[in-house]
Each structure stands twice: as structure tokens, then as C-alpha cells.
């Protein structure tokens with residue numbers, strides 16, 4: 264049995280994987296107390312489920328297996344004192360890998376995974392493997408974009424980045440309300456802000472660079488986007504010769520699932 268953990272900026276989600284199917288266990292806020300006591304909680308699950316290894320997706324920039332920066336998660340609260348071996352991977356990479364395994368049969372080899380939750384995550388799969396570059400590849404959130412609204416301060420400390428225009432935190436800042444409620448109350452709202460066009464342009468640009476088979480969106484905000492709206496907006500900026508499949512993920516816990524699949528691969532379980 265493998266435990267998959269997805270530590271996002273807002274929520275942490277846990278699933279178990281027996282090599283065939285996934286079972287959702289629980290989710291809780293990624294606050295100080297919960298992050299600090301995570302090993303305690305996990306070590307209990309290790310005993311009760313007979314967990315052999317953990318796969319942990321974390322909303323962090325990683326290089327050579329180490330966290331070098333977190334933008335939407337307080338790194339001081341993280342505690343990795345687990346009783347079984349674990350792997351740690353950027354959460355968007357976990358999502359992208361999970362989606363890749365989901366679509367592997369459809370001859371998908373190259374994939375862009377975009378998670379939009381508190382922030383924006385980007386994961387790249389090239390020829391069936393996570394492409395990390397020197398560790399940070401795919402950080403589309405912090406690419407500099409053009410906006411008529413000028414430059415705003417980003418979660419990373421710089422200004423003018425994609426994440427300042429279309430992410431959970433930036434939408435909440437703009438409207439002063441929580442993004443889930445906003446999306447529920449007015450379905451049109453987020454498609455009418457300039458940030459949605461900026462997102463579409465950025466994804467189209469990345470698609471021209473990688474020419475992927477599939478672009479898939481996940482995360483709390485991403486999974487609730489309208490597929491037709493997203494496709495229409497991206498296609499406006501894509502050249503007609505580029506035809507990636509564009510999907511909204513159907514899986515609710517794909518970050519945690521991908522993390523478990525990566526642990527399975529690493530520890531040959």
C-alpha cells in the first residue's frame with residue numbers, strides 16, 4: 264500500500280493506493296498545526312493501512328529533491344519525519360504524471376499539466392517522463408506577462424507574473440471574496456477578466472514551444488473551469504497547425520494520485 268499526499272497552498276489531501284485502485288482518505292487545511300503534525304497523522308495511517316511508502320506532492324520549487332522556495336506554503340511548518348521511505352515532488356509535476364498515466368493508452372507522450380488553485384503550477388511530461396530541467400522547469404506562473412492593468416506584486420516577491428492575474432489568491436484579492444463562491448455565484452465573472460486571456464495566451468505560447476499531445480487543467484480553480492471556454496480562448500492564440508487535446512481533469516485528487524504513482528515507480532512496489 265502506498266500513501267499519496269498532496270500539500271497545496273490551501274488544502275492537503277491524502278489517498279491510499281493498493282496498486283490497482285485509489286481510495287480517498289481525508290483532506291484538511293494546510294495550516295501551521297496540520298502541517299507540523301502531518302508525520303504523526305501519517306505514521307498512524309502507516310500502521311493501520313500497512314503503508315510501505317509515501318509519495319508527497321508539495322507546492323514548492325524543488326532542486327535535487329530539496330525544497331528551495333515556497334510561494335504559497337510556509338516552509339517552516341513542513342515536517343517530513345515519516346516512519347517509511349518517501350519521495351517528494353513538486354505538486355504540479357505529480358498532477359501531470361498522474362494525468363499522463365491516465366491517458367497513456369491514448370498514445371499521449373508529451374503533456375502539459377496546469378494546476379490552478381491558490382497559485383498556478385505547471386508540470387511537463389516529455390516522452391513519458393517528468394521534465395524538470397535543473398529542477399524548476401514548468402514554472403509558468405512566474406513568467407512575465409503583458410497586461411493593460413500594469414504590474415502587480417506576485418507571491419514570489421517579483422511583479423508582473425502570470426500568477427498575479429489568474430490564480431485563486433489573485434482573483435480573491437481582486438474581488439475581495441473567496442474564489443469558489445465567486446465561481447458558483449457568477450459563472451461568467453472569471454472569463455471576463457483580462458487574466459483569463461493572459462492565461463490562455465501563456466498556455467498557447469507554451470504549447471507552441473512543446474507541441475504537446477495534451478494540455479490538462481486541474482486544481483481547485485482549474486478543475487471548475489468550463490472546457491469550451493478554455494479551449495476557445497487557447498485556440499485563439501494557437502497557430503492552426505498545433506492541435507493539442509485540451510482537457511479539464513476529471514479526477515479530483517490527481518496530485519495525490521500522481522504522487523502515489525511516482526512512489527510506486529521509485530520504490531518498485
Ligand SMILES: [Zn+2]
Pocket residue numbers: 404405417418419420421424426
Ligand atoms: Zn511570481
